[in-house]
Amino acid sequence: MVLYTMKKYVLNKAARARLTRFDEELNPQQLEAVTCPGGPMLVLAGAGTGKTRTLTYRVAWLVENGVNPSNILLLTFTNKASKEMMRRAASLIGGDVTSLWGGTFHHIGNLILKQHAHALGYKDGFSILDRTDTKDLFDTCRTAIAAAHKDAQLLPKASVLTDLHSYARNTSKAAATVISERFPALAPNAPLILDVIALYEKKKMELNLVDFDDILQNMVILLKDHDDIRDYYSRRFQHVLVDEYQDTNMLQAEIVAQLCSYHRNIMAVGDDAQSIFSFRGANFENILNFQRQYPEARIFKLTTNYRSTPQILDAANSAIAANLRQFRKDLVSVRGAGEPPALVPLEDVREQALFVASKIKDSIDEGGALSGIAVLYRSHYQSMEVQMELTRLGIPYDVRSGMKFFEQAHIKDILAYLRVISNPFDEISWRRLLKMLPGIGNATAGKIWRYLSEPPEAPLDKLHSAGKIAPKKAAEHFAAFIKCIAQLRTIDSPSEAIDTALRGSYERYLFLTFPDADNRLRDLTQLSQYATRYNAADTFLSEMAIQGSEQPMAALTADKDEHIVLSSIHQAKGLEWKTVFVIGLNDGQFPSIKTGRPGSWDEEEERRLFYVALTRACDELYLCYAYTSFAGLIRPSRFIKDISRGLLQEIEII
């Protein structure tokens, strides 16, 4: 086990002077939470009440009061959020908090797991499966089980199996229970589904692979079953701060409980009305249970909203009021009056795109900042028309939904080269690489993998003789591939490895396969650039898998230009814009088609999502819906009708 050196943290005089401003810069509610001496605390913070601010000042206050930053753990929903908080905390105290551990559960979990991989039976260089890899592996397991049974076509698709399994693990329930409770339609196939899941778990271990849920589950195992490990980390982290507590699941709540078991200085911040990740096992009842779990907990409430005008806030409060399962807390805006949110009926999605784009154009012409505008929607595909219209008008935008940078085919392809070197048992990546060769499809790739994985020789050592299994058509390409892999084995630097894989074999495939090969090649060159900051492939690969959504490329592309944001509401969480357009507010789209009856649990979650969307806006809010589609007349979202009459202002488009 690695021991960390604790350096004494000394605060300089200038920093102390800055800190006297705390009571001027925080309201009494925030100040009380920030300066709480310790013990378990739950901060119930409504939308726009300065949650991030409170956490940031808390970090600064702790350090100011002599806590070494390396004894603080800050768990956030995205890595970006924790970096931003750390940066601001550092500037508050005019010191340095870089030794603080901050990031997502998965990020911190990966760091801890690396230290103790052997204790859990992993070999060195395990690969982390991202969302798409997980599905791939489930698909191969599904096919294998299907082949052994006649009625296999009844098996659900890999994506359904992935969700089901993940949900079961995140809620600590048996898969069979989840099937009967949440997927009753699948009940007749339950035995077969359980077989697929069992095979998936077995393969993952054999292939030295770790999926996202493993990271959490392994953390729980390490902390619960290994007294020395729990002792070490729970003593080390004198203060544990958790943001977005309403979106933690069973495993995460358990991890938090274990990590703060020694000092019991836990600060959980959350808002039950913004719990929008229950499909992933998140349970806002963790907030309720907090008081049961820590009976001595102090509760703080933040109810002053600094973000939105009273008109926007009234509409949001009115929208969420229909939810029965919630803590009541009406937020009060301190801002001056503004315009009521606009309700905009439009003929169809095309008109909707035209409206949004022309409004944005007007705003720019009047000198408005692009960075103050966002278009939010329920599902990624709803953004397409708006994207087209913005492109036509030459308005720069950044899309934050759909495929992640690291989930794109060409990125995954090139990383597969590095992955088989780092973890030669990575069947997923082997198959991916093999299928790129002409004439090799699923079946042949499977044959070659079975040959490679046969002991006693290691897969990488057997590769040179695997060409004989491939069809003649692939011979030339296969030889080049073998040569490329051999070359890669001698390279440590991930950046150099990417270049080698590109030149040695991938570039040819890229131009033969993708019409937009130029763009993709540019991405890969940038990826290689980015990789120069890592000197070992496995750290590079695991970071890439875990921080998938962060898109570090965006920062590198030097695209510092102003742009508007198109985002799913889920990804917009925690953010704010001066002007917000919420589009596609039609029943069937939002709430989505699968949503249950009014009053159901599903519907309440969708309504919370709606509430999150409305509360992203500071000054201007547009709620757009279409009244026709290719299918005929469609209805506006039932959530719009929940908002009291008079709070919205209907706009007529001529």
Add this chain to the structure above:
DNA sequence: TCTTATGCCCTTTTT
């Protein structure tokens, strides 16, 4: 007959 390649649908939300 087993495989690979291709064209045409549709698209929840994600660490």
Add this chain to the structure above:
DNA sequence: GGGCATAAGA
């Protein structure tokens, strides 16, 4: 981008 049906190939 993924799933699925179908055409083409070996």
